[in-house]
Amino acid sequence: MSTSTVRTRFAPSPTGFMHIGNLRTALYAYLFAKKNSGQFILRIEDTDRERLVEDAVATIYATLSLAGLGHDEGPDVGGLHGPYTQSERRHIYEKYAKELVNASHAYYCFCTKERLDTLTDETGNRRYDKHCLHLSKAEVEAKLAAGVPWVIRQNVPQEGATTFSDMVYGEITVENRELHDNVLLKSDGFPTYNFANVVDDHLMEITHVFRGMEYLSSTPNYNMLYDAFGWAIPRYAHLPHIMRDKQHKLSKRHGDANFEDFIAKGFLPEAILNYVALLGWNPKNEVEKFSLQELVEAFDVSGISKSSAVFDGVKLRWLNAQYVKELPPQQFHALAAPYYGAISTPVNLNLLSALLQPRISAFSDVPEAAEFIDSFEGYDLALFDNAGSKSSVQLAKETLPAAIAALESLADWSNDALFGALEPLAAQRDLKKKQLLWIVRIAVTGRLSTPGGASEMCALLGKAQAIERMKQSLRRLRNA
RNA sequence: GGCCCAUUCGUCUAUCGGUUAGGACGUCAGAUUUUCAUUCUGAAAAGAGGAGUUCGACUCUCCUAUGGGCUACCA
Numbered sequence: 001m002s003t004s005t006v007r008t009r010f011a012p013s014p015t016g017f018m019h020i021g022n023l024r025t026a027l028y029a030y031l032f033a034k035k036n037s038g039q040f041i042l043r044i045e046d047t048d049r050e051r052l053v054e055d056a057v058a059t060i061y062a063t064l065s066l067a068g069l070g071h072d073e074g075p076d077v078g079g080l081h082g083p084y085t086q087s088e089r090r091h092i093y094e095k096y097a098k099e100l101v102n103a104s105h106a107y108y109c110f111c112t113k114e115r116l117d118t119l120t121d122e123t124g125n126r127r128y129d130k131h132c133l134h135l136s137k138a139e140v141e142a143k144l145a146a147g148v149p150w151v152i153r154q155n156v157p158q159e160g161a162t163t164f165s166d167m168v169y170g171e172i173t174v175e176n177r178e179l180h181d182n183v184l185l186k187s188d189g190f191p192t193y194n195f196a197n198v199v200d201d202h203l204m205e206i207t208h209v210f211r212g213m214e215y216l217s218s219t220p221n222y223n224m225l226y227d228a229f230g231w232a233i234p235r236y237a238h239l240p241h242i243m244r245d246k247q248h249k250l251s252k253r254h255g256d257a258n259f260e261d262f263i264a265k266g267f268l269p270e271a272i273l274n275y276v277a278l279l280g281w282n283p284k285n286e287v288e289k290f291s292l293q294e295l296v297e298a299f300d301v302s303g304i305s306k307s308s309a310v311f312d313g314v315k316l317r318w319l320n321a322q323y324v325k326e327l328p329p330q331q332f333h334a335l336a337a338p339y340y341g342a343i344s345t346p347v348n349l350n351l352l353s354a355l356l357q358p359r360i361s362a363f364s365d366v367p368e369a370a371e372f373i374d375s376f377e378g379y380d381l382a383l384f385d386n387a388g389s390k391s392s393v394q395l396a397k398e399t400l401p402a403a404i405a406a407l408e409s410l411a412d413w414s415n416d417a418l419f420g421a422l423e424p425l426a427a428q429r430d431l432k433k434k435q436l437l438w439i440v441r442i443a444v445t446g447r448l449s450t451p452g453g454a455s456e457m458c459a460l461l462g463k464a465q466a467i468e469r470m471k472q473s474l475r476r477l478r479n480a
Numbered sequence: 481g482g483c484c485c486a487u488u489c490g491u492c493u494a495u496c497g498g499u500u501a502g503g504a505c506g507u508c509a510g511a512u513u514u515u516c517a518u519u520c521u522g523a524a525a526a527g528a529g530g531a532g533u534u535c536g537a538c539u540c541u542c543c544u545a546u547g548g549g550c551u552a553c554c555a
Contacts, residue, residue, distance in 0.1 A: 013555055050555055113553085125481075125551060151553055169485070178483050179550085186553040193555045217484045217550045230494065242488080246547065263539095278504095282493055286503050304492080307486050315505040325518085359517045369516095389515070413519070419514065433514070441515050453514040 003337030006038030014056030021242040030069045033298035038045040042074030044085040045189045079203040093191035097152045105228035152185040162220035167237040198225045213238040241308040244456040266363025271320040279309045321361040339366035355452040362386035368395040372447045389438040396439045397477040418455035
């Protein structure tokens, strides 16, 4: 038995933002490597020159770093198996492709797009007919010398079947006649994914390949390549897709949120990672909250499920709220601060943070929760009518003057002092404290839902502001 | 169309031949609460359908249905 180190890789194409499915693939590859004391490698697959998106590589670095998935080797950190960007490895692919041609496992193909189009069958499918495989050596040399554009195609046998064992899906068998003579080297000299992934995974000594299940049916093609070279085939773990709903995959084309979007919406990276880890994998116990380190310890491919999972933003919010609640108060405050920028009314922001922390799920909830601070006028007076607290517009009109008087004479404007003043006032007027508190809270915020009770809202707004608001509410009640 | 894969509460999932089919989110109902929220308790909620195999199937086999993937000089 070989005791070689486990090496996994994350091999994204720099085509835009990192979507959640990609992030999960990276996460699982990372977890598996770390669980087995191995290495996690980053490789940039930029062989499709047309889909390249500027800055996408920077996004990949940023995302990985934010997620805490540090790579041991990669374009930015180097390593013994570089370069780690495929466009810088062109000479390597060409050399290996030609090796395959010499061994008859691949061949030059000079077919034009027009001819290829004629190969489309009645059901709309195209399958290459190995036309150029039958060219004589002299014919090939002549075309090459004449500068006819060429590609190199894989020569797959049409008899028999290929079986391999996937760590997630088990045994998969595909009839060889279903396989195509894939293009290995494109006419622009770049390799296709079909070729580059094999060459690079071998050269980079990748032992375990984690990738989306869309590659499941073409894996036999890759295995034939490994065999043709006489290379060891890595272990595969194909991953089920993450869906937007039962029918559709999560996709950036449909505007589904990607990792950066969630960060921008005030979700915590650890919470996103935790949630994503559990989409398609389970720890075989009922724990739901995992730090990255805990995930490393708990991870096992046997817990990866075979069926796709629908992404549930509601549950992500719940998990994120758990993380938000556990934040040290100063850190919560620091993270919430950017969302306080728009607040113009002077309020005690530290107190606001303390009130908000147990109440919001994501930081983007802050503006709505704090909206009452700057926007007070013209709220619906019917808010004073509330069956649950047995409050009403009429009662508010009757009670507010006394409340204003009591609070105006209060010097200590702390929450405790405020509550201490309001409670006896209710008793004195033969009211349930709930009734009074409801009235004061509405009078001071004009909102049905607020990030705290009456006394807390008063304390937050400060004496002058709170008294002024109560008076204004009373005026409106009287004029109504 | 062909091939590959999948199918347990609305959603994420446990179960790896014998369970009252468990948990979580969400929902609903109560309790606590200084409103809202938190917290706590409880409830409703699932094996796609049909054949087998078996003393016994969610679990194994086959068929069907449904969904997804692949079928590119995209990855």
